[in-house]
Amino acid sequence: MTTRPPQLETPFSIFHESIFTPNDAFFVRWHLANIPQKIDPDTFRLTIRGRVNHPLSLNLHELKTQFEQMEIAAVCQCAGNSRGFFQPRVPGGQWGNGAMGNAKWKGVRLRDLLQKADMKEDARHVRFDGLDQPVAEATPDFQKSLGLNDALHEEVLVAHSMNGESLPMLNGFPLRLVVPGWFATYWVKMLNDIEVLNEADQNFWTTKAYRLPADPCHCARPGEMLTSTVPTGKMAVRSFITNVENDQTVTGGKVFDIKGIAFDQGYGIDRVLFSMDGGQQWQSTRLGTDYGDFSFRPWEAQFIPETGRSYRLQSLAINRIGESQRFSPRWNPSGYLRNAIETVTIHAI
Amino acid sequence: MRVSFFLSVWLLVTIIFCGQVVAKNPEEILTFKLPSDPISFQPAPGSQLANNYCLICHSAEYIYMQPPHPRELWTEIVHKMKESFGCPIPDEQISPLVDYLLSQNSIQISPPTHSVQSEAPEIIADQPQSFPGDPRNGKVLYERHCPTCHGAGGKGDGLIGQSLVPPAANLTLLREKSDTSILDTIRNGRPGTAMPSWKDYLNHSELNDLLSYIRTLSP
Numbered sequence: 001m002t003t004r005p006p007q008l009e010t011p012f013s014i015f016h017e018s019i020f021t022p023n024d025a026f027f028v029r030w031h032l033a034n035i036p037q038k039i040d041p042d043t044f045r046l047t048i049r050g051r052v053n054h055p056l057s058l059n060l061h062e063l064k065t066q067f068e069q070m071e072i073a074a075v076c077q078c079a080g081n082s083r084g085f086f087q088p089r090v091p092g093g094q095w096g097n098g099a100m101g102n103a104k105w106k107g108v109r110l111r112d113l114l115q116k117a118d119m120k121e122d123a124r125h126v127r128f129d130g131l132d133q134p135v136a137e138a139t140p141d142f143q144k145s146l147g148l149n150d151a152l153h154e155e156v157l158v159a160h161s162m163n164g165e166s167l168p169m170l171n172g173f174p175l176r177l178v179v180p181g182w183f184a185t186y187w188v189k190m191l192n193d194i195e196v197l198n199e200a201d202q203n204f205w206t207t208k209a210y211r212l213p214a215d216p217c218h219c220a221r222p223g224e225m226l227t228s229t230v231p232t233g234k235m236a237v238r239s240f241i242t243n244v245e246n247d248q249t250v251t252g253g254k255v256f257d258i259k260g261i262a263f264d265q266g267y268g269i270d271r272v273l274f275s276m277d278g279g280q281q282w283q284s285t286r287l288g289t290d291y292g293d294f295s296f297r298p299w300e301a302q303f304i305p306e307t308g309r310s311y312r313l314q315s316l317a318i319n320r321i322g323e324s325q326r327f328s329p330r331w332n333p334s335g336y337l338r339n340a341i342e343t344v345t346i347h348a349i
Numbered sequence: 350m351r352v353s354f355f356l357s358v359w360l361l362v363t364i365i366f367c368g369q370v371v372a373k374n375p376e377e378i379l380t381f382k383l384p385s386d387p388i389s390f391q392p393a394p395g396s397q398l399a400n401n402y403c404l405i406c407h408s409a410e411y412i413y414m415q416p417p418h419p420r421e422l423w424t425e426i427v428h429k430m431k432e433s434f435g436c437p438i439p440d441e442q443i444s445p446l447v448d449y450l451l452s453q454n455s456i457q458i459s460p461p462t463h464s465v466q467s468e469a470p471e472i473i474a475d476q477p478q479s480f481p482g483d484p485r486n487g488k489v490l491y492e493r494h495c496p497t498c499h500g501a502g503g504k505g506d507g508l509i510g511q512s513l514v515p516p517a518a519n520l521t522l523l524r525e526k527s528d529t530s531i532l533d534t535i536r537n538g539r540p541g542t543a544m545p546s547w548k549d550y551l552n553h554s555e556l557n558d559l560l561s562y563i564r565t566l567s568p
Contacts, residue, residue, distance in 0.1 A: 003386050004408040033406055037541065038380040089416035091426060135406050135513060135543060138435020169381040208433060 001093055005030035006170060010098035015261055016242040019289075019296050020073070021101035023162055028170045029078055029099065029184065031142045031205075034133040036190065037169075044174055046158070050127075050196035052117035060174055064160065067108035067116075072155055073295035074180035075102045075263045076187055079210055079232045083335030088222050090335040097240060097342070102263070102296040105178040107159030111152045114196065122198040126151040127206075128177050130190035140204035144186050145197070146179070155180045155266075155294065158191060180294035181234050181266035183336075185210050206231065211334070218337055219330045226333070236339040237264035237325055239272050239299070239317035244346050252307025252348035258285075261296040262317035268293035270320045274301040278312035279327070279341060285315070305348035313344045385540035388413065388458055389549045395449025396550075401497045402430075402438045402446065404545045405509060417455050423447045437509045482554065487562025490555055498543065503566035513543050524567045531563065532556055 001007040008028040014021060041060050048056040058066075078099035083092055093099075114126070127145040134141060150156070157178040160167065167173045172189025179186040185205075201207070211229035212218040220226060239262035250256050262269045268290075273282040288298030305311055318324045329340035386408040390399045403412065418426070424447050430436040431443070438446065492501075498513065500506040503520035510517035523531060535556060538546035551559065 001414065002408050002410045003384055005406075006383060035383070037383060038378060040378040084416075089418075091415060091418055091422060093411075094414045094416065134435075136435050136437070136509065138437070139406065140434070169379060173379060204433065 001095070005033040005035070007093055008170070009095060010101055012096065012098050012242070012245075014098075015240065015296075016259065019261070019291065019298055020103055020163055023103070023165060023168050023171065026076075026101040026103065026162075026168075026171055027078065027099045029093070030132060030189070032132045032134045032139065034135050036131050039131070039169070039173060039190075041174055044192070046175060046192055046194070048113055048117040048194045048196070050194075051120040051123045051198045052114075052196050053120060054116070054118045056113065056117050058113075060160065063108055063158070063175075067112050069106060070109055070157055071104055071106040071161075072157065072178070072180055073102065073104050073291040074155075074178060075100060075235070075294060075296060076178075076184045077101075077235055077263075079183040079185055079336045080334070082338040085338065086329070086331060086335045088331075090333055092335055099184075102261075103162045104164065105157055105159040105176075106161035106164075107157040107175070107178065109154060110156045110158055110177070110194075111154060113158060113194065114151070117196070119196050120198070123196045124148055124199060125197040125201050127195045127197055127201050127203065128186075128188040128191055129193040129195070130172070130188045131192050132190055142188075142205055143201070143203045144177075144188055145201035145203065145206045146186065150179075150182075158194075181264075183210075183232050183235055185232060210336070212336055213332050217330055218332055220332045222331065222333075232336055234265040235263075236337055237269075237317050237319045237323050238262065238339045239315040239325065240342060241313055241315055241344050244313065244344055246344050247347070248344075249347045249349050250305055252305050252309070255302050255304055258301045258303065258313065260285075260299050260315050262299055262315070263294075263296050264317070264319040264323070266294045267320040267323075269297040269299075270318050270322070272297075272299040273316040273318070274303075275314040275316070276303050276305075276311045278343065279314050279316075282316065305346070307348050310345060310347045313346060314341050316341050383541055385538050386410075386546060389546050390449075391453060391456065391458065392550055393449060393452055395445045395452070397494065398438070398442055398446040399449055399453075400494070400545050400550075401509075402436050402442075405436065405513065405543045406430075406434065412450060412453055413456060413458055415454060420447060420451055423450045423454070426450075482557030482559070482561035484558065484561040484565050486555070487558035487560065490551065490559045491562050494547070494550070503563065515542055518544070520563050521566045521568060523563065528560060531560055535559060 001009055006028050010025050010027045014025045045057045045059055080092055081095055081099035082097050084094040084096055125145050125147055127143055129143045159176050159178045167176055175191040177188045177191050210232040212232050213220045213226050214228035214230045241260040243259040262272045272285045274285045275282050285299045285301040316325055326340045388409050390396045390409050427443050427446055431438055496507050498507045498510045498517035499520055500510055505517040505519040536548045538544045
């Protein structure tokens with residue numbers, strides 16, 4: 001999408017080819033253009049400092065041998081995924097639906113690292129910084145923070161591997177914070193510094209950027225001044241049909257398989273419904289292999305299209321706490337958190 | 350490992366990123382190369398402002414992918430770039446920059462398909478001082494396009510030169526550089542830096558004029 005800083009969208013057909021998004025097709029989004037183009041794994045250190053009794057400086061070998069290794073399948077999705085579909089249109093990176101990916105992330109629990117560093121009693125927040133730097137001095141360095149409770153969740157990892165391989169440089173070699181269920185903005189790449197704070201982080205990227213309207217819908221009217229905002233945090237339930245493209249023609253009169261994916265913020269997918277008439281009638285679908293609550297969940301359905309007719313195909317996912325996708329798209333000025341039902345039109349011939 | 354993404358996104362622009370990773374062996378240093386900007390701001394009144402300020406932090410693609418925005422929104426965006434992200438644009442230049450951004454909004458442009466070599470057939474020798482130009486005209490061009498970063502005397506000490514990472518090049522230290530190499534940098538920009546490509550702004554004789562003037566900056 002942009003060359004500097006690098007932003008790359010996963011071609012949508014990839015989601016049909018594999019439930020785990022290959023490393024060399026996984027979407028990429030950097031905020032700052034000054035990214036190290038050379039990293040020496042032998043001299044790299046991850047520091048853990050701030051409100052701790054035992055600050056740590058760990059090399060990659062120590063990280064891989066002195067802590068329990070965990071692996072989790074989890075979706076990493078940009079808060080602005082699908083921004084290009086907002087109506088009225090909004091400024092920002094004009095992503096289609098490919099600012100997301102699903103991978104098996106392997107690394108150590110953040111909580112084990114924090115435990116080893118022995119946090120002081122007044123620890124409240126944890127801030128993450130990577131090796132990327134601003135081009136201009138006056139630009140705020142990219143950092144993100146989590147409240148202590150969120151940081152201590154057992155699935156939050158400092159990952160060194162992605163789908164069984166070292167992280168690619170473009171996706172954060174040598175370490176990336178993995179925060180399953182949360183939008184990708186928290187998944188700090190080239191992570192080299194973890195700072196425990198005793199108060200809320202005042203950094204620009206936490207207090208000013210990635211904000212949503214504070215109302216429960218996180219919706220705004222175009223042109224409206226936002227009086228109250230909250231940070232973008234966890235994802236919302238979504239589903240996609242992955243094996244057909246818009247305006248594709250299919251053979252009428254015989255069974256046609258519809259395949260897709262669904263995911264949410266980590267409660268897991270309860271069911272996915274499928275409609276061939278733009279949402280007037282819904283039928284159930286079969287869920288595929290469960291790779292864990294934070295992963296893409298495959299689903300499939302069948303129908304027999306009649307020759308000469310067009311069909312507006314839709315899918316609707318419902319998670320295990322009963323939340324569904326939105327029937328009408330929400331709108332907010334930054335184009336975040338789209339989770340409306342998507343439509344693909346096909347023609348039977 | 351070769352990292353290549355084939356993207357067909359909104360602009361139907363295909364970008365190929367070639368990240369060359371030297372080795373997967375953990376004992377060795379990993380490197381990769383980021384590509385240079387594939388498109389430039391189209392020459393028009395105000396494009397110089399976009400080159401001077403927008404390209405510090407991001408490529409021109411950011412502008413050309415935007416859907417139509419009204420003037421108020423572009424003004425808000427430029428203010429955000431200045432106030433939140435530290436863009437060093439003076440207040441009086443904001444309105445002319447917004448005029449330019451509006452003029453470019455939703456224009457479809459594609460990366461050039463021709464190669465650098467084919468548009469510069471006269472460059473054959475890689476030796477110093479091989480392309481005589483007019484340094485007087487070069488000075489005019491320099492003063493129009495270059496001092497924001499490189500400074501009036503070429504020392505890299507312009508308004509924003511030293512705040513860039515890496516800092517703007519000191520043009521008084523180019524004695525050992527060949528004409529070919531300097532022309533290549535001006536024409537195509539420098540990957541990984543804020544130096545943009547000027548090939549859409551300067552023709553061959555202007556490039557040579559600018560080169561001749563830059564040669565006078567070295568002691």
